[in-house]
Structure formats: structure tokens, C-alpha cells
Amino acid sequence: xxxxxxxxxxxVRSEPSNILKALLALQEQLGHVPTEAVPDIAHALGVTTAxxxxxxxxxxxxxxxxxxxxxxxxxxxxSCYANGCGRLLRELQDRLRVDVGETAAGGKFTLDTMSCAxxxxxxxxxxxxxDLHGRLLPSQLDTLLERYK
Amino acid sequence: xxxxxRLYLSNDTSARAAGxxxxxxxxxxxxxxQLIRISSRGAFFLEPMVERDSPAGRVAWFNVTxxxxxxxxxxxxxTPVRSIPFLAQQxxxxxxxxxxxxxxxxxxxxxxxxxxxxETALRIGPDAIIEELRVSQLRGxxxxxxxxxxxxxxxxQARADDKYVVANADEGDxxxxxxxxxxxxxPFRLLExxxxxxxxxxxxxxxxxxxxxxxxxxxxxxxAIQKADEAELLELDGxxxxxxxxxxxxxxxxxxxxxxxxxxxxxxxxxxxxxxxxAQSGLYGRPTIVSNVLTFASIPNILSRGGAWHAALGTKQxxxxxxxxxxxxxKHPGLVEVPFGLSLHQVLEQFGGGMAPxxxxxxxxxxxxxxxxxxxxQMDIPICYDAFAKAGAVLGHGGIVVYDHETDMVxxxxxxMAFTADESCGKCTPCRIGSxxxxxxxxxxxxxxxxxxxxxxxxxxxxxxxxxxxxxxxxRAPYPVLTAIEHFPAEFRSKLRT
Numbered sequence: 001x002x003x004x005x006x007x008x009x010x011x012v013r014s015e016p017s018n019i020l021k022a023l024l025a026l027q028e029q030l031g032h033v034p035t036e037a038v039p040d041i042a043h044a045l046g047v048t049t050a051x052x053x054x055x056x057x058x059x060x061x062x063x064x065x066x067x068x069x070x071x072x073x074x075x076x077x078x079s080c081y082a083n084g085c086g087r088l089l090r091e092l093q094d095r096l097r098v099d100v101g102e103t104a105a106g107g108k109f110t111l112d113t114m115s116c117a118x119x120x121x122x123x124x125x126x127x128x129x130x131d132l133h134g135r136l137l138p139s140q141l142d143t144l145l146e147r148y149k
Numbered sequence: 150x151x152x153x154x155r156l157y158l159s160n161d162t163s164a165r166a167a168g169x170x171x172x173x174x175x176x177x178x179x180x181x182x183q184l185i186r187i188s189s190r191g192a193f194f195l196e197p198m199v200e201r202d203s204p205a206g207r208v209a210w211f212n213v214t215x216x217x218x219x220x221x222x223x224x225x226x227x228t229p230v231r232s233i234p235f236l237a238q239q240x241x242x243x244x245x246x247x248x249x250x251x252x253x254x255x256x257x258x259x260x261x262x263x264x265x266x267x268e269t270a271l272r273i274g275p276d277a278i279i280e281e282l283r284v285s286q287l288r289g290x291x292x293x294x295x296x297x298x299x300x301x302x303x304x305x306q307a308r309a310d311d312k313y314v315v316a317n318a319d320e321g322d323x324x325x326x327x328x329x330x331x332x333x334x335x336p337f338r339l340l341e342x343x344x345x346x347x348x349x350x351x352x353x354x355x356x357x358x359x360x361x362x363x364x365x366x367x368x369x370x371x372x373a374i375q376k377a378d379e380a381e382l383l384e385l386d387g388x389x390x391x392x393x394x395x396x397x398x399x400x401x402x403x404x405x406x407x408x409x410x411x412x413x414x415x416x417x418x419x420x421x422x423x424x425x426x427x428a429q430s431g432l433y434g435r436p437t438i439v440s441n442v443l444t445f446a447s448i449p450n451i452l453s454r455g456g457a458w459h460a461a462l463g464t465k466q467x468x469x470x471x472x473x474x475x476x477x478x479x480k481h482p483g484l485v486e487v488p489f490g491l492s493l494h495q496v497l498e499q500f501g502g503g504m505a506p507x508x509x510x511x512x513x514x515x516x517x518x519x520x521x522x523x524x525x526x527q528m529d530i531p532i533c534y535d536a537f538a539k540a541g542a543v544l545g546h547g548g549i550v551v552y553d554h555e556t557d558m559v560x561x562x563x564x565x566m567a568f569t570a571d572e573s574c575g576k577c578t579p580c581r582i583g584s585x586x587x588x589x590x591x592x593x594x595x596x597x598x599x600x601x602x603x604x605x606x607x608x609x610x611x612x613x614x615x616x617x618x619x620x621x622x623x624x625r626a627p628y629p630v631l632t633a634i635e636h637f638p639a640e641f642r643s644k645l646r647t
Contacts, residue, residue: 016433018415024398051416058417059398061361077323078518078550079476081564115401115518115568116323117362120476120550121193121483122163130364134166 004030005037009044017045019055023062032063067110068103070148072096075125077116085124089113091138092126095145108148153183154222157200157207159248161189161333162365163326168214169197175215181222188334190248191484192235194502200248206231207248235481235500240462240470242450243443244327244486246335252369255376258337264382266449270345271385275305278349284456286468287448291317291404291441292516292545292621294534297448300438303428304350307436312352314343315413315432315439318359318366319397319404322517324548327472327484328442332359332366335446336373340392342445344382345452346438347390355392356432357442358409361399370394401572405620406439408574419574420620441546443472463489467533475501477550478508487532494528497551508553512636516545518568519625522552524636542632543625558637559644562630563591569626580623583614587630599645604634 005026012018012025022045026033033041033056042049056062074080074089089100096104096111103110119125122134126144133144156176159169176182189196195211199221202208208227210217220226230248231237241247250257258264270278282298289295304312316339320328331339343355359367371394377383383390395413397403403412407421410432431437447469451459460468467489473496475482480502487496493513497503504510512522521542523530530536537544552561569584590607593599611627618624634641 016414020398020412020415021395022415024396054417055415058419059400061397061399076564076568078514078548079324079482081561082477082550082552082556114362114399115572116321116325118320118326118329119163119166120324120326120474120548121191122167122196123476123482125166127362132162132166134163 002040005040006044009041017047019045019047019052020059023052023056023059027062031066035064068107070108070129071110071112073112073114073117073127075115075117075119075123075127076113077120077123077125079120080116080124083124087138088124088126088136088141091141095141109145153181154201155183155185156221157185157187157248159189159196159198160186160252161196161330162363163193164189164196164198167193167196172197172199172213172215176218179218182218185251187250188247188252189330190230190236191244191330192233192481193483194481195233195235200230201227203227203229205229209233235483235485235502238499239486240488241486242470243338243446243472244330244335244484246338247330247484250335252334252336253372253376255337255380258335262453263337263449264341266452267341267344267348267382269452270348275349275351278345278452279305281452281456282349282448285451285459286456287444287451287459288467288534289440290443290447290472290546292322292543294544297440297444300426300428300440301346301349303426304352304436304438307429309435311354311433311435312350313432313435313437314347314350314352314355315409315437316343316355316357316445317404317406317409317439317441318357318363318370319409320360320363320442320546321401321404322519322546322548324476324514324517324550325474325546327474327547329363329366330484331442331446332357332363333369336370337377338446338449339370339442340373340377340382342448343392344385344390345448346440346445348385350436350438352438353388353390355390356413357392357394358397358403358413359394360397360404367394367396400574401568402574402620402622405622408620409439410437417574419576420622422619443546464531464533464535466535471532471544471547473500473532473547473549475549475551477513478505478553479503479549479551480505489533490531492529492531493523493549496532496549497528501551504551504553508555510551511554511556512552512558512633514550514552514629515548516543517548518565519543519621519628520545520548521628522632522636542628558633558640559591559595562633562641563588563595565629565633566591566626569622573622577617577619577623579614579617580619580626583610583618583623584626586610587614587626591630594641594644597644597646601642601645603645604641607631607634
């Protein structure tokens with residue numbers, strides 16, 4: 001872990017150091033930012049552990065634990081709200097037997113929400129990993145989820 | 150390949166979400182098809198839309214499935230693009246290329262007038278550029294609507310060893326997507342606008358702060374920067390002007406300009422107290438122009454056609470065109486570029502096509518999650534900054550979301566306050582604490598244990614947040630909630646404990 005963190009951080013070194021960029025680079029490689037790496041990160045960037053922990057806790061997309069193999073995000077923006085995203089979210093919670101932020105048994109899916117995917121004209125929207133699915137009906141969820149292994 | 154028919158299919162994220170991706174997968178290897186991936190025209194209710202050339206211009210097929218290919222190849226039942234009312238009634242300048250060009254084809258961009266604004270800017274110099282913008286009366290399109298020339302003048306006159314140009318591509322207002330369309334569909338227009346700004350203020354480096362939710366936008370923009378660099382466009386006065394794309398990490402308030410700068414520096418995206426304004430002291434304390442993507446994309450036309458051309462469009466206080474983005478329960482959701490001045494009713498009827506099947510109108514929200522709600526009785530309001538300011542509302546970034554008869558206004562109000570409570574940066578008390586208390590009061594009303602005093606309390610809280618918050622997040626958060634109560638009082642009262 002120690003060496004891996006160091007080698008990832010070496011690639012994003014800058015002057016002045018950029019904590020967010022470093023944490024995003026770590027997450028890209030490791031899937032999450034392990035809290036035990038905070039002192040190493042602070043040392044490598046020349047900042048305090050409090051500064052690193054502050055940035056880490058601030059941004060919704062920075063994760064402290066590894067997500068499931070696929071990350072499902074239900075868009076909660078106003079256009080999606082008007083088009084029934086609440087029903088989609090409840091269906092997904094029921095099907096996967098998880099709450100928002102949790103990973104389903106077996107580690108296949110993590111369920112989360114997002115505030116807007118910018119897909120408002122084709123809403124409601126569910127984003128799975130980097131793919132957007134629009135005009136989604138609750139009845140289509142089974143077929144959609146089956147496509148992810 | 151000479152027998153293959155050129156078919157145009159959008160590669161825009163929303164077009165793909167509507168099914169264009171499935172079509173591309175099905176047809177990419179088809180011997181009779183030469184697939185050209187273009188930007189979207191923004192008529193998303195028709196996507197996936199497939200077009201082909203004809204002697205009378207492009208002809209289109211709507212809501213296409215893979216089985217429609219024989220029909221399209223035989224040329225049967227297509228509609229001429231120029232006769233689609235949703236598009237024909239628009240006045241497209243900033244979005245003129247959409248649906249026409251391949252986003253990363255620099256030659257096509259140039260062939261349609263691209264880079265001529267930059268050429269003018271390089272020829273006339275900083276003072277004359279700012280003068281054109283003053284004449285144009287362009288106001289920032291991100292939400293604050295500040296006169297662009299004024300900001301540029303401040304940054305131009307500031308003395309510093311370095312200056313920056315930052316494009317705000319953190320399009321977080323739910324219901325808006327025009328920046329995403331520009332980033333994915335006409336990225337050179339944004340770069341051209343940024344270069345003109347850099348030339349005017351004397352900046353040495355540019356950044357595009359792109360939200361993490363837009364992976365395709367960031368990818369396209371990076372490719373466009375690479376192409377612009379290869380074409381030696383990223384140079385001013387013989388000095389390199391590098392532009393870097395930096396991705397955010399899911400924080401809404403990072404769309405506020407000072408929080409954005411903090412985030413760009415890698416810190417918590419916490420709002421800074423102003424003054425000093427970014428044009429005086431911005432990124433790393435240097436003079437910085439932070440403007441919205443749509444603002445930068447509006448600038449090339451102003452330089453190539455002249456400020457007076459722009460000032461001749463729109464209304465007295467709101468010159469030019471506005472990119473309105475229709476969403477929610479409207480029949481025809483999509484992008485509408487029109488001069489300022491049409492009424493909200495006209496926009497929703499003429500372009501929105503009325504309500505989605507089975508829906509009855511209840512309210513419309515303009516200006517994102519912090520925008521006011523309008524009931525059916527207030528639909529005559531003209532779309533312009535002054536009329537909205539007079540009504541205590543905002544145009545924001547041009548998002549228009551329609552809610553239908555099934556919407557529970559108490560739940561919607563709770564949804565708004567919960568959003569602010571989630572997204573508050575925490576720096577100022579009215580927003581940090583106020584939004585949480587506001588959410589709690591609305592939850593109390595929703596659960597049936599609220600009282601008439603709770604409604605009064607919401608008003609008091611709203612007044613405090615409006616006047617005492619550091620930025621527009623806390624300052625605007627009460628508006629959708631209070632307008633919901635104002636226009637639909639019976640729904641709130643019926644849930645109160647008696």
C-alpha cells in the first residue's frame with residue numbers, strides 16, 4: 001500500500017501541491033482513498049493530515065471504502081424528480097436490498113444518488129459506472145441490471 | 150465504400166442515453182452505412198434522430214430503432230430538418246453548429262465561421278475587445294448576469310505577474326445541460342472564447358473546471374485542446390497559452406466562482422468572502438476571469454459580428470439570445486436558443502409543445518434548484534433578467550422544469566431544502582444551519598406534526614438566509630420553498646396538525 005500510494009502521488013506532483021487532484025488520482029487507481037493512507041498523503045504533498053482529511057471528507061465523490069463492482073447512481077435532479085426518480089430509487093432499494101450509499105450482498109452493485117447528470121431532457125436518469133440510461137421506467141430495471149456482470 | 154450511405158447520428162450523452170449508442174453499435178460495421186457522429190440539435194424528444202443528406206438539405210428520422218434502417222436507406226418517410234418547428238422557430242447563434250458538425254473537426258468549425266472572432270480579437274487588441282463587449286451588453290450566463298466587459302476591464306487593469314482565465318463547466322443546476330452540450334458538441338467555441346478573454350486581459354494560462362458527472366465532456370474537451378494545440382492555436386503574442394481540464398468531485402457549491410477557485414487549488418470547495426472579487430484576486434491570488442461555458446461560447450460571435458449586432462437582439466436589459474433548457478413533464482424537452490423577451494408561456498407552448506401525455510400543468514421552476522416556482526397564473530412573465538429580478542426570481546442558467554398534477558408540493562419543498570442542506574459548504578451559519586432547520590421543519594409538516602407556526606418560522610428563516618448568506622446557495626435556497634407555499638398554500642395547510 002505504502003509504495004503504491006507513493007508511486008501514484010509521484011505522478012501528480014505539482015507546485016503548489018494539489019490535494020484534490022492527488023486524492024482523485026488515488027481513487028482512480030485504488031477505487032477509493034484508504035483513510036490509513038492519509039498520513040502518507042500529507043507527507044508526500046507537504047501539507048497537514050488535517051488538510052488532507054478536510055478535503056477527503058468534503059467532496060461527495062471521494063470514497064473511503066471500495067464500492068461494489070458497479071456503481072449505480074440515481075439522478076435526483078428536478079427534471080428527474082418530476083419524472084419519477086423517487087419511484088426508481090425505491091425500486092432499486094427493494095431489488096438490491098440496500099439503502100443509499102450501501103453495497104449489495106455479493107459486492108456487485110453499490111447504490112448512490114447524484115444531484116444532476118445533465119440528462120434532464122431524457123429523464124429520469126440512472127448512471128451505472130460511466131453509462132447514462134435515460135427515460136427509464138421501473139419495469140426496465142431488471143433487464144438493465146442483468147447487463148452488468 | 151462508395152455505395153455506403155452517410156448517416157448522421159448524434160454522439161451527445163443525452164442522445165446516447167436515448168438510444169443513439171445502441172444504434173451506433175448495431176450499424177457501425179454495416180456495409181451500407183457510413184456513420185458520422187455529430188453533435189445533437191438539442192431536440193431531445195426526437196432522439197435518437199438519424200439524418201442523411203438530400204438535395205434539399207438534411208432529412209431526418211425520429212426516435213429511430215435499429216429496425217428502421219431499411220426505411221432510412223431507401224429514403225422513405227424522412228422529414229426535412231428545416232421544417233421541424235421546434236428548430237425552425239429558434240434563433241441559433243451560439244448553437245448554430247449543433248447537429249451539423251463533428252465536434253472535433255476543426256476544419257468544419259472554421260468552415261462555418263469559427264476562429265474569425267479570435268482573428269478579430271488578435272487584430273484589434275485588448276482595449277477594443279473590451280469595448281466591443283461593452284457595446285454588446287453581454288451579461289454572464291452562469292446565473293449572476295454581471296456585465297462581462299466590466300469584469301474583463303477590472304482584470305485587464307490589475308497589475309500582476311500572472312493572470313488566469315477559468316471556464317466554469319461545473320454545470321450543477323439541475324435542469325440545465327447547455328454547457329454539457331457545448332463541451333461535447335462544439336468545444337472549439339469555448340476554447341475560442343477563452344482565448345479572446347486571455348488576449349483581452351493578458352492571461353497566461355487557462356483552466357476548465359469540469360464536473361465529474363460529465364465524463365464525455367471532459368474527454369471531448371481534452372481532445373479538442375490537443376487538436377487546437379497541434380494547430381498552434383494555443384498561443385498569444387508568441388507565448389503559449391495552455392488550457393487544462395480539471396475535474397471536480399461532486400460538490401454543487403463548487404459552481405460558485407470562489408468555491409470553484411478553492412477547489413481548483415485542490416482545497417475544500419468553500420466559498421470565499423467577496424470583495425476582493427476574482428477579477429482582482431482569484432486563482433492563487435492572481436487576477437482571474439471566471440465565466441460560465443455558455444458565456445465564453447457567446448463571445449466569438451460578438452467579436453466576429455460586432456458588439457452592436459449582439460446589442461440589437463433581445464430586450465433593453467437583456468441583450469442577445471438565451472439558451473433555455475426544457476425539462477420535466479413538458480412534451481418536447483430540449484434546448485431552445487431564442488432572443489430574450491418571449492414569455493414563459495410562449496416558450497412552453499411554442500417549443501415545449503404543452504404537457505407530456507397524461508399530465509396536467511401544476512407549476513414551472515425557472516433557474517435551477519434555487520429558482521422560484523411559477524403557477525399557471527404567472528406564465529406571462531417575459532424571459533429576461535429585469536422582469537425576473539422584478540418578480541424576485543432568477544433566470545439563472547436557463548433551466549426550465551415543468552411539474553405536473555401528481556407533484557406533492559410539500560415533498561418538493563422538502564426536496565429543495567434537503568438539497569441545500571446536503572450541498573452547503575458550511576462556511577456561513579445561515580446556510581449551514583438554516584438549511585438543516587428548514588429541512589427539519591418541512592419534514593415535520595410532511596409527517597403531519599407541523600403547526601401554523603412552522604409556516605411562519607419558515608418565512609422568518611427564509612428572510613434570514615436571503616439577507617445573511619455568503620453566496621447564492623444559501624441566499625436563493627428559500628425561494629423555491631417559499632414560492633411553493635405562496636402558490637400552493639392549501640397543500641401545506643392540509644398537512645398541518647390542528
